[in-house]
Amino acid sequence: MTDSILLSTKKILGIDADYTAFDIDIITHINSAFSTLTELGIGPVNGFMILDELTTWDQFLQYDARMNAVKTYVYLRVRLLFDPPMTSYLITSLDEQRKELEWRLNVIREGDEYPLDELRPPVVEPLAFNGGL
Amino acid sequence: MIRTYTELSRLNSFEDRFKYLVLRGEIGAATFGFDRYINQQFYVSAQWKHIRHHVIARDNGCDLGVQGFDIYHRLVIHHMNPMTVEDISHGESRIIDPEYLITTTHRTHNAIHFGNEKLLPQALRDRKRGDTKLW
Numbered sequence: 051m052t053d054s055i056l057l058s059t060k061k062i063l064g065i066d067a068d069y070t071a072f073d074i075d076i077i078t079h080i081n082s083a084f085s086t087l088t089e090l091g092i093g094p095v096n097g098f099m100i101l102d103e104l105t106t107w108d109q110f111l112q113y114d115a116r117m118n119a120v121k122t123y124v125y126l127r128v129r130l131l132f133d134p135p136m137t138s139y140l141i142t143s144l145d146e147q148r149k150e151l152e153w154r155l156n157v158i159r160e161g162d163e164y165p166l167d168e169l170r171p172p173v174v175e176p177l178a179f180n181g182g183l
Numbered sequence: 184m185i186r187t188y189t190e191l192s193r194l195n196s197f198e199d200r201f202k203y204l205v206l207r208g209e210i211g212a213a214t215f216g217f218d219r220y221i222n223q224q225f226y227v228s229a230q231w232k233h234i235r236h237h238v239i240a241r242d243n244g245c246d247l248g249v250q251g252f253d254i255y256h257r258l259v260i261h262h263m264n265p266m267t268v269e270d271i272s273h274g275e276s277r278i279i280d281p282e283y284l285i286t287t288t289h290r291t292h293n294a295i296h297f298g299n300e301k302l303l304p305q306a307l308r309d310r311k312r313g314d315t316k317l318w
Contacts, residue, residue: 139258140244146236 053106055080055124062125063133067103075132077101083127084110090152091159092120116158123151186263188282192248197303200247204263204285207298218268225271225278234279235260242286252304257289 057067059080065072081099088097093110111117126148135141186204194200225231238260242248263283270278277283287295294302 135244137244137253137255139239139254143236143239143244146233147240150233 053108054103055100055105055107055110056103058107058121059125059128063129072132073102076128079128079131080124082131083124086127086152087120087123087155090156092117092155117155119151119155123148123155126151186283188263188285191263191285195249197247197249197252200249201291201295201300201303204247204261204295205298206265206296221268221271222266230279234281234284238281238284239286241281245286246288246291246304247285254286254288259287259289259292261285261287261292261295 056073056077059076060067060069060073063076065076077100084093084098084100087093088095094112098110107121111120126144129135130141130144130148135144191200191203194203239258243250244254244258246252246254261284262278263285264277266278269275288304290302291304294300
């Protein structure tokens with residue numbers, strides 16, 4: 051099974067790996083999903099993007115198996131933007147699945163220690179006034 | 184006979200899936216009867232609404248999960264093995280387990296319960312020269 055982010059997303063969308071006419075569209079939507087994930091605190095702190103089929107899921111997930119739902123999340127985001135279903139039933143259900151995964155990934159993220167101390171707001175010592183004495 | 188999604192998904196055609204699911208109940212036979220309020224409470228529960236979205240997404244919003252049979256009207260999630268009052272009151276997990284649920288339409292759902300194949304969606308017929316003549 052391919053670990054390429056672009057190729058695996060194309061596979062699940064039903065597009066052959068060799069058919070590249072929509073690659074720019076799909077890459078744009080994948081990067082949009084990564085942007086949201088960065089805001090949720092998932093993945094590299096400074097953001098993440100793909101340019102072609104060479105970028106792999108391991109580069110994003112850093113071998114963290116708990117985050118595998120990210121793959122489905124990215125698919126759902128891309129499907130709803132690139133190839134939205136014809137029926138409102140399916141649109142609603144896919145969107146509900148997307149919201150659930152977003153919430154679950156956030157739960158995992160909030161259970162972790164914050165990785166970079168330098169991004170924490172500085173601790174400000176409270177000023178003590180002695181009334182001018 | 185316990186029907187499961189795993190077995191159902193091995194059948195490719197709509198007709199085969201229908202034959203697997205058909206129950207052939209009797210019209211007018213009591214199901215929930217005066218206990219229907221229990222069933223109605225279940226269908227508005229958060230758990231049911233949650234699993235309903237999961238099943239629709241899994242089946243791609245198609246009747247019996249068969250591609251090409253997209254549902255535009257009156258979607259129903261069918262319990263492959265009919266649910267009873269005891270299942271709800273005892274909190275049986277199988278009534279919210281996707282393994283025993285399938286997406287369908289109101290008409291197909293009636294066809295499954297009453298064994299009426301005339302209610303099933305019909306395949307499109309090939310057009311022929313002159314087939315639009317009214318008389």
